[in-house]
């Protein structure tokens with residue numbers, strides 16, 4: 446059994462991870478409360494995920510798992526990308542970020558509203574090279590929010606092939622089955638199963 450420390454302090458994400466990794470010989474434990482907060486100073490999701498995972502290895506001496514997610518919008522040259530959480534400013538709410546995104550895309554026609562969610566998960570170890578897995582979800586940005594579920598940019602993200610529903614109009618299980626984070630977690634399960 447290998448024990449991994451999770452960088453996320455979000456219990457919902459930790460549960461999601463446990464659900465996908467069930468059946469594997471791994472144990473996931475929460476980050477110690479005194480582990481130092483890591484500033485996401487890198488300009489890629491990979492860089493930030495690695496930064497967070499390596500900092501936890503340093504703090505705990507155990508293997509660690511960290512993730513980072515961004516929304517990449519084609520007509521905005523990939524923005525908000527790595528800055529998705531703080532697109533409308535340092536303390537921006539989900540709603541502020543969504544409003545800013547819709548404002549930036551004002552007048553952009555449907556074909557140019559293509560976007561991709563990308564999640565990178567990094568696994569760092571005390572004594573060996575890290576592993577990186579990526580999960581993506583392709584879709585487009587709507588012109589107005591729709592749906593009450595999910596979080597973040599879900600009300601304005603319409604996945605390709607989802608019958609015109611936004612992620613916020615799906616049940617959690619439906620979203621997880623196709624989502625960037627779900628896909629990254631399934632890739633992580635494959636990597637950990639081989640160890």
Ligand code: IMP
Nearest residue numbers: 512513514515516529530596597598599
């Ligand atoms: P994080 O790296 O998971 O914290 O994600 C960074 C930001 O991306 C979040 O603050 C959200 O705004 C956005 N985000 C991440 N995952 C999702 C998702 O599944 N749906 C909608 N927005 C998301």
